[in-house]
Every structure is written in structure tokens, then in C-alpha cells.
Amino acid sequence: MRLPIIDDVQVRQNTKRIHQEMERPWIMPIRVAWEMAHGLGLGKQHKLLSKASTKMAKSNRNEVRSYDAAIYMAAHMSSGLANACSGADDCINPCIVYTGRSMLHNGPQKTYAKRLYMLIYWPNVFFTLLYRELEAHWRAAQRRGAIPAVRLNGTTDIPWEKVAPWLFKDFPTIQFHDYTKVYSRLDRKKLPDNYYLTFSESSSNHHRAKEALERGWNVSFCSDVMPRTWHGFPVTDGDHHDSRYLDPRGHAVWLSPKRPNNGFDIRTSEFVAWIDTPYALFNQGGLK
């Protein structure tokens, strides 16, 4: 099925819808949900939860007692359906959604857009599939003796604590965790106990980074080399694994720049603080 062409008004309405609390959807028979997802070009072969990223593979090694999965959906306005990242700025072009194999014949990007479509227009199907996969993920983590962990915002910045607060209550033993660029989401009173957020620094929220650190939130930043301290706070290596909720508290989280495959030249990005990378390193494929 082709996604319909959507005008600006619909984009604004869709954006509003994925930022407002959704009604608790009724869970439908899984076969019906699979059939509907197949009709969209999704389904059993395109599960919502993915464990495919390199960093997640690092997390899922035994040394980190966490079993991680994430949902990848169309970032910011890339789907043309809605803005899934209200805090996006100069992170758009070097976004993780364009790295790795995600640009392969554009296939993954279409899948990401279809998942977002399903969330907006068919929330019953979306949550039926998600509930089923969360249960399976929880069981797989139990078998490994690991903590089941899920990033709902693999490549989006949807305020799930507002959109689907019931989800966290239904899966109290799953540790949810995400990055966010939206400072107002850093409110412990509004966040479920099993939802951990790391504030993600970029040019438009730079002035908030130190404030967030002082309030006890970990803050991630992107630079070519890992400094010892950042805004006076100790730095932890965020590339070591993807389980941010395991990071020591009161730390800045360093992330290396990742080379996007959308033609954007990461060297021109203001999202990355270039401290020490010799120019030649770029041409030797020194960036991940």
C-alpha cells in the first residue's frame, strides 16, 4: 500500500495527535493485526522492535546485563506525515536515522514511515503488535537473565509518557529509556518510574545542557574526541553500549559522530563539536 499524499494541515493534525494522550487502544486478535500490517507492507517480517543496531548488539553482549530493543520510525518530518521530533534542529541531516544500512534502496525509510503511519492512523494495530512483541522481549530477557530494556524512540522524540502512559503501567518490569531534545520532558513527577531519559544536547538547547546536568539529568553530546569533563561534569563513553539507563548518574555522555548515508557532509555539521579530528581521518574512513 502506498502512503497517501498529505497536506500541511494534516501534517499539523498528525503531529498534534502523536503528542496528545491517545485513548487506551483495544487489543485486537494478533492475526487480524498481522493481516492489517501486511496490508501496509509490514507484519511478521517487519516487527516493530528491532535489535539490529551495532550499539544495541554491544548492549546485548553478556558483559552488559541488559537486553535491548528499539522502535525505529520516521524521524522529524522525513515521512511527510507528521513531525515526530519537536526538538529537532541541526541534528536533522546527521540524524542516526540516515546511518548504517538505513538508506539501503530506501527500503528501511519506507518501513519507518509505515510504522509511524500505523501509530497515527491505526493505533489499535500498532499497540496490538507492540504488546505482543514486548511480552516476547520480556521473556527472551528472562531466559538470558538480563534486564529487558526498550527504546520506544529509536529515531523519534515522541513524549510517550504523555501519549501512552498506560503502556508503562502494563509493563512495569521493562526498563524503557530514550534520548530527548525537549527540555520540558525532564520532569520526574511526570515520568513513569520505569522510563529513563537522557537529555540530548544540540545547538538550539545548548544553553539548557548545564542546567539539566545541575538538576541531576545525564546529558549526551557529540564530539570527535572524548573530553575528560564537560561543563565541569565527568564524562562517560556513550558508544560503549546503548543502555543509557545503566550510565552512572551525574555524568555527561559522549557520543562519537556517525557518518550519515544521505549525502550530508558531517564535517559541516554544527551538531558535532570538532575538537581534534585531523582532516585526513575523514578521507581514510576514520568515522564510524
Ligand code: SF4
Ligand atoms: S531529534 Fe533525534 S531522532 Fe529526531 S532528527 Fe534529531 S537526532 Fe534525529
